[in-house]
Amino acid sequence: MSEENIVYIGNKPVMNYVLAVVTQINGGVSKVCLKARGRAISRCVDVAEIVKNRFITDIEVKSIDIHTEEILNNEGTATNVSAIKIQLSRKAN
Amino acid sequence: MSEENIVYIGNKPVMNYVLAVVTQINGGVSKVCLKARGRAISRCVDVAEIVKNRFITDIEVKSIDIHTEEILNNEGTATNVSAIKIQLSRKAN
Numbered sequence: 001m002s003e004e005n006i007v008y009i010g011n012k013p014v015m016n017y018v019l020a021v022v023t024q025i026n027g028g029v030s031k032v033c034l035k036a037r038g039r040a041i042s043r044c045v046d047v048a049e050i051v052k053n054r055f056i057t058d059i060e061v062k063s064i065d066i067h068t069e070e071i072l073n074n075e076g077t078a079t080n081v082s083a084i085k086i087q088l089s090r091k092a093n
Numbered sequence: 094m095s096e097e098n099i100v101y102i103g104n105k106p107v108m109n110y111v112l113a114v115v116t117q118i119n120g121g122v123s124k125v126c127l128k129a130r131g132r133a134i135s136r137c138v139d140v141a142e143i144v145k146n147r148f149i150t151d152i153e154v155k156s157i158d159i160h161t162e163e164i165l166n167n168e169g170t171a172t173n174v175s176a177i178k179i180q181l182s183r184k185a186n
Contacts (some may be wrong), residue, residue: 042131046175053161053173066138084140
């Protein structure tokens with residue numbers, strides 16, 4: 001079993017998250033899982049693509065999963081929001 | 094070989110695209126491919142989730158692919174933009 005680290009993508013600049021992922025991979029982690037909800041989903045895909053194409057070329061997108069999460073807002077009503085999970089892992093040599 | 098239709102997701106309201114997909118499926122098409130770039134990626138995931146959870150329950154996400162596309166802007170310089178392709182297809186009975 002190899003360790004897995006999760007990076008939650010929010011509203012900060014893309015490069016913050018790219019740096020977080022690159023730091024983890026260079027620290028010896030072999031798998032990183034990117035998670036995002038709602039409008040951050042586009043940024044999540046950007047992070048995966050930028051890490052893969054510009055920083056760590058021996059990484060690959062292992063799996064992409066989309067699903068719906070229920071969020072309770074301040075008034076106590078539930079809203080549905082889409083979410084994405086992108087698994088990145090080092091290619092086996 | 095079954096026919097495949099493509100729905101490009103842009104900046105219109107989500108429900109326009111949901112309707113487009115539902116119309117195609119109900120018209121007898123067994124596979125629909127959703128494509129989006131840049132910020133429309135989040136909306137693309139919304140469309141897939143809404144169709145699957147609320148309208149056509151015997152549909153499934155067959156594959157999700159992310160990649161980078163190069164766009165030439167007005168000044169002739171190239172910019173990279175992330176893109177997503179979500180394949181929806183009817184479950185085999």
